[in-house]
Amino acid sequence: MQKEFPVFSVLNSALNTISAALLIQRWYRQHVARLEMRRRCTWNIFQSIEYAGEQDQIKLYNYFGFLMDHFTPASSERNLISHIFRKNEICLDTEWERYFCYKSIEVTKSYTGPHLMFPVTFCGVSKLVEAFKHKEQLHARYVLQLLGETWRLLRTFPNISHVIACHTKAITICGDLHGHLEDLLLIFYKNGLPSSDKPYVFNGDFVDRGKNSLEILLTLFGFLLVYPNDVHLNRGNHEDHIVNLRYGFTKEVLGKYRVHGKKILKLLQMIFSWLPLATVIDNKVLIVHGGISDTTDLDKIARVDRQKYASALRPPKMKSDSYLESKTTETDLDEWKQVMDVLWSDPMPQNGCIPNEVRGRGCYWGPDVTEEVLRRNNLQLLIRSHECKQDGYEFCHNRRVITIFSASNYYEVGSNRGAFIRMGPDLVPHIIQYQASTTCRELTLRQSVGWTERSALQALREQLFVHRSDLISAFQEFDPNNKGMISVTHWASTTERVLNLGLPWRVLRPQLVSSTQHGMMDYQRWIKELSITEPKLEISDNSILDTMYKNHSNLETIFRIIDTDHSGLISFKEFHQTWELLRSHLKTEISAKAIADLAQSIDFNKDGSIDINEFLEAFRLVDISAHN
Amino acid sequence: MAPKKKEEPKAAAAPKPPEPERPKTPVFDPATVTLEFTPEQIEDFKDSFQLFDTTPTNEMKITYAQCGDLIRALGQNPTNTEIMNVLGKPKVEDMHTKMLDFDQFLPMHQHICKAKDCGTYEDFVEGLRVFDKEGNGTVMGAELRHVLATLGEKMREDEVDQLMQNQEDANGCINYEAFVKYIMAS
Numbered sequence: 001m002q003k004e005f006p007v008f009s010v011l012n013s014a015l016n017t018i019s020a021a022l023l024i025q026r027w028y029r030q031h032v033a034r035l036e037m038r039r040r041c042t043w044n045i046f047q048s049i050e051y052a053g054e055q056d057q058i059k060l061y062n063y064f065g066f067l068m069d070h071f072t073p074a075s076s077e078r079n080l081i082s083h084i085f086r087k088n089e090i091c092l093d094t095e096w097e098r099y100f101c102y103k104s105i106e107v108t109k110s111y112t113g114p115h116l117m118f119p120v121t122f123c124g125v126s127k128l129v130e131a132f133k134h135k136e137q138l139h140a141r142y143v144l145q146l147l148g149e150t151w152r153l154l155r156t157f158p159n160i161s162h163v164i165a166c167h168t169k170a171i172t173i174c175g176d177l178h179g180h181l182e183d184l185l186l187i188f189y190k191n192g193l194p195s196s197d198k199p200y201v202f203n204g205d206f207v208d209r210g211k212n213s214l215e216i217l218l219t220l221f222g223f224l225l226v227y228p229n230d231v232h233l234n235r236g237n238h239e240d241h242i243v244n245l246r247y248g249f250t251k252e253v254l255g256k257y258r259v260h261g262k263k264i265l266k267l268l269q270m271i272f273s274w275l276p277l278a279t280v281i282d283n284k285v286l287i288v289h290g291g292i293s294d295t296t297d298l299d300k301i302a303r304v305d306r307q308k309y310a311s312a313l314r315p316p317k318m319k320s321d322s323y324l325e326s327k328t329t330e331t332d333l334d335e336w337k338q339v340m341d342v343l344w345s346d347p348m349p350q351n352g353c354i355p356n357e358v359r360g361r362g363c364y365w366g367p368d369v370t371e372e373v374l375r376r377n378n379l380q381l382l383i384r385s386h387e388c389k390q391d392g393y394e395f396c397h398n399r400r401v402i403t404i405f406s407a408s409n410y411y412e413v414g415s416n417r418g419a420f421i422r423m424g425p426d427l428v429p430h431i432i433q434y435q436a437s438t439t440c441r442e443l444t445l446r447q448s449v450g451w452t453e454r455s456a457l458q459a460l461r462e463q464l465f466v467h468r469s470d471l472i473s474a475f476q477e478f479d480p481n482n483k484g485m486i487s488v489t490h491w492a493s494t495t496e497r498v499l500n501l502g503l504p505w506r507v508l509r510p511q512l513v514s515s516t517q518h519g520m521m522d523y524q525r526w527i528k529e530l531s532i533t534e535p536k537l538e539i540s541d542n543s544i545l546d547t548m549y550k551n552h553s554n555l556e557t558i559f560r561i562i563d564t565d566h567s568g569l570i571s572f573k574e575f576h577q578t579w580e581l582l583r584s585h586l587k588t589e590i591s592a593k594a595i596a597d598l599a600q601s602i603d604f605n606k607d608g609s610i611d612i613n614e615f616l617e618a619f620r621l622v623d624i625s626a627h628n
Numbered sequence: 629m630a631p632k633k634k635e636e637p638k639a640a641a642a643p644k645p646p647e648p649e650r651p652k653t654p655v656f657d658p659a660t661v662t663l664e665f666t667p668e669q670i671e672d673f674k675d676s677f678q679l680f681d682t683t684p685t686n687e688m689k690i691t692y693a694q695c696g697d698l699i700r701a702l703g704q705n706p707t708n709t710e711i712m713n714v715l716g717k718p719k720v721e722d723m724h725t726k727m728l729d730f731d732q733f734l735p736m737h738q739h740i741c742k743a744k745d746c747g748t749y750e751d752f753v754e755g756l757r758v759f760d761k762e763g764n765g766t767v768m769g770a771e772l773r774h775v776l777a778t779l780g781e782k783m784r785e786d787e788v789d790q791l792m793q794n795q796e797d798a799n800g801c802i803n804y805e806a807f808v809k810y811i812m813a814s
Contacts, residue, residue, distance in 0.1 A: 030700040030704070032700075033699075350683060
């Protein structure tokens with residue numbers, strides 16, 4: 001090894017070294033590109049299913065709206081749902097105070113959870129956070145008291161919070177949390193608790209999906225009460241009691257507070273409608289949950305009566321109890337649009353502004369709209385959330401827009417990191433990323449792509465399974481001789497036609513279909529191989545089964561609406577009416593006898609009423625391949 | 629260690645960058661490319677193309693910057709130079725703004741597929757053997773990192789980290805046959 005090399009072989013080995021480097025680099029770049037393709041596929045799957053669910057819910061509500069407008073007042077179906085459209089803020093505040101009064105609720109000696117003294121102090125709230133860390137639950141009395149104080153405080157806030165960035169403190173901006181308490185705790189750990197020296201902006205979507213939505217709210221409200229000038233909450237599209245029916249928050253509250261859950265939900269409904277819509281820092285940085293549109297006007301937004309807009313799914317038509325005399329003014333619709341755009345919009349790479357058909361509310365807005373709105377309002381930066389990003393954040397529109405998302409592992413363990421922004425008086429955003437994880441080791445990129453991919457494919461297989469009858473009849477159109485075979489091309493186009501998820505089926509084929517021969521596949525066997533269990537009940541009619549699977553979320557939403565006293569139980573009659581509602585929405589035929597039989601068979605307690613949770617659990621799909 | 633030190637400065641002074649067998653390529657002309665893909669393959673490419681299309685109205689367009697990733701995702705492994713060549717040697721600032729549609733993409737992809745020179749498993753192992761100083765089937769992780777970041781089409785530090793994640797043993801060595809299998813396996 002100490003010898004002198006002749007020049008020739010030195011050059012040769014130098015070339016070898018470079019060739020070798022190039023070869024490795026080429027292969028590495030291919031490896032990364034293939035992983036990226038898999039990751040995108042997986043992401044597409046999760047997003048399509050998520051957005052299809054959102055669209056589904058909006059369709060259901062539009063249908064309810066239609067019912068309200070077009071049926072005679074005596075119609076029984078209408079009566080089932082009319083209460084969700086009734087404007088209920090007619091009561092005086094004093095009446096509400098009486099209704100929400102916590103004073104009669106006693107904290108017994110057997111209660112081992114945290115105690116909260118009022119007025120709340122920094123110490124008190126920090127202790128509360130510690131208690132939540134140890135999975136303790138706050139007593140309903142304290143919950144109602146805390147929420148009551150929050151409600152009173154929020155009513156004094158304007159629609160747009162104005163913040164001055166001070167040279168002594170940086171401001172921290174967090175995105176969607178969606179019930180992920182571990183992420184909030186991680187942020188507090190890395191960044192410190194909120195205080196007058198450590199101001200925070202939380203940009204909406206605190207609830208739904210994760211299992212600690214309530215603890216997050218109580219924590220944020222606690223700090224808000226202690227530092228009302230330094231903690232700023234923006235409303236997100238999930239701060240909406242109707243959206244909560246579908247996405248888990250309602251269920252979480254009712255599960256944790258069986259006696260007082262209903263009151264808590266009602267108070268939260270009002271709090272949500274009083275949350276401010278935007279935060280502006282130094283008149284230069286705009287922070288809203290969703291985004292903007294070409295008609296976004298901050299002056300108009302500052303003037304709206306924000307608490308009128310309790311839910312995105314209740315357009316301002318419903319001005320009074322009597323629908324026959326409802327009038328919608330231009331101003332109402334204009335205001336409505338201002339609020340919806342700010343809560344639901346997403347950015348797009350192209351110029352222009354088009355309705356956001358995927359979500360069903362808000363717009364897609366382009367870089368030209370960003371420039372115009374920022375210029376018009378004398379702003380330099382827009383910070384928004386609303387969309388999950390793999391790295392927890394993303395710049396777009398020439399770095400004039402930042403998306404910040406703070407719920408890590410949103411779709412699945414390892415699917416994405418969370419992030420928050422720290423900003424000093426120079427208004428330069430600094431991004432800090434993190435990932436909450438129960439396992440200490442960080443997954444390699446390949447591993448995290450693999451995990452998330454497995455989960456996405458499972459979700460996709462479930463979707464395929466619930467549509468199996470439609471799929472088989474559609475496939476049969478291309479198989480007139482009933483051979484049970486179909487070409488891959490037809491398989492892909494048909495599956496897309498039936499499921500309507502906008503997914504790259506050809507790219508997914510190797511993961512979903514075990515084998516093909518000469519470009520053909522056996523679709524009957526494929527459907528069988530999807531390996532999803534059948535439910536625990538004996539139901540002869542397959543079409544009811546499929547309808548039930550497909551409309552699982554819709555059913556849950558309708559049940560929870562009908563269950564006005566939030567008891568978790570509905571009577572046979574109400575169950576029948578639910579089916580009627582769903583059947584008319586889906587325009588499908590299900591015989592009355594079939595429904596009656598179904599009701600009998602799922603009356604697990606044989607007491608004449610149906611437990612909603614048990615029912616939904618019985619029809620939850622389980623992928624048996626997951627147990628392999 | 630001494631021989632290594634002697635070699636490195638000379639490597640930096642090596643006469644030509646590493647593509648001696650490729651003549652100076654003329655400007656790529658898509659019209660001269662005959663497409664030999666089957667209709668099935670084209671359908672597959674379309675699906676993948678759509679995955680990279682981020683226009684919400686699904687215009688079937690991708691940016692120039694994504695072209696290379698797509699070609700690689702479809703199974704080829706060109707160098708960056710080859711990709712810039714089929715793109716018509718665009719300016720750096722155009723990479724994220726200029727877009728191409730599927731019909732413009734196909735001849736580029738065909739050209740890369742034809743110029744098949746991707747290197748086999750053996751080529752790869754041979755390449756890595758260059759760094760195997762002791763002839764024992766392992767290379768020093770540190771040396772490999774250095775080479776990948778400074779020679780050829782340099783990789784960034786975070787790219788190198790990602791590549792080497794969990795590959796080095798306690799002594800900082802990599803068993804390169806296993807390494808190659810790992811890279812080629814995705």
